[in-house]
Amino acid sequence: EIVMTQSPATLSVSPGERATLSCRASQSVSSNLAWYQERPGQAPRLLIYGASTRATGIPARFSGSGSGTEFTLTISSLQSEDFAVYYCQQYNNWPQFTFGPGTKVDIK
Amino acid sequence: QLQLQESGPGLVKPSETLSLTCTVSGGSISSNNYSWGWIRQPPGKGLEWIGTVYYSGSTYYKPSLKSRVTISVDTSKNQFSLKLSSVTAADTAVFYCASQHSNSWGWFDPWGQGALVTVSS
Numbered sequence: 001e002i003v004m005t006q007s008p009a010t011l012s013v014s015p016g017e018r019a020t021l022s023c024r025a026s027q028s029v030s031s032n033l034a035w036y037q038e039r040p041g042q043a044p045r046l047l048i049y050g051a052s053t054r055a056t057g058i059p060a061r062f063s064g065s066g067s068g069t070e071f072t073l074t075i076s077s078l079q080s081e082d083f084a085v086y087y088c089q090q091y092n093n094w095p096q097f098t099f100g101p102g103t104k105v106d107i108k
Numbered sequence: 109q110l111q112l113q114e115s116g117p118g119l120v121k122p123s124e125t126l127s128l129t130c131t132v133s134g135g136s137i138s139s140n141n142y143s144w145g146w147i148r149q150p151p152g153k154g155l156e157w158i159g160t161v162y163y164s165g166s167t168y169y170k171p172s173l174k175s176r177v178t179i180s181v182d183t184s185k186n187q188f189s190l191k192l193s194s195v196t197a198a199d200t201a202v203f204y205c206a207s208q209h210s211n212s213w214g215w216f217d218p219w220g221q222g223a224l225v226t227v228s229s
Binding site: 001032034036042043044045046049050055087089091094095096097098099100101102 | 153154155156160170212213214215218220221
């Protein structure tokens with residue numbers, strides 16, 4: 001099983017500031033990585049797939065980068081609605097899928 | 109636009125079988141463009157993929173759950189279901205159904221709103 005880790009566990013950021021979240025895979029997943037946003041009481045929402053492609057309707061302030069084992073999700077200027085938990089997921093090891101433990105972005 | 113909605117009992121007794129249904133609207137469950145999966149989230153914890161059923165009927169499960177999980181499709185109702193047997197308190201979670209598109213069979217989009225299932229006597 002490919003193990004996904006995320007850091008930090010919690011990131012405290014002021015509105016308007018940049019947030020940088022990291023995701024690491026225990027072995028290469030190429031660019032087969034997705035990011036999700038989970039707001040309290042809501043289902044996860046797809047943000048990024050293919051490591052760097054924004055899903056439909058996702059604002060340009062969200063960007064993804066990386067390949068292999070190291071990935072980054074950047075939120076360029078945090079808005080109030082962006083305070084949430086973010087998960088990465090690998091799909092390189094089809095048909096087995098694994099998620100990271102999540103990074104909580106909260107208000108500083 | 110594809111939409112998914114979970115339904116089922118919110119309380120299950122230990123050692124019994126948890127059963128949930130996901131109703132699909134906006135598309136056909138028989139379509140070869142989609143696969144159908146279940147993901148769970150224990151309270152305060154992260155997401156765990158449980159398994160996926162493909163249009164071909166093939167099913168794949170997380171190895172640690174495989175002995176207890178069955179995912180099946182009911183084409184007449186445009187639904188798919190999850191059965192998890194011999195449940196314990198550790199199986200208490202919000203259960204999500206979600207789909208994957210044939211462009212990669214990779215990421216999950218969209219998701220249902222989730223259904224909380226508590227295992228308790």
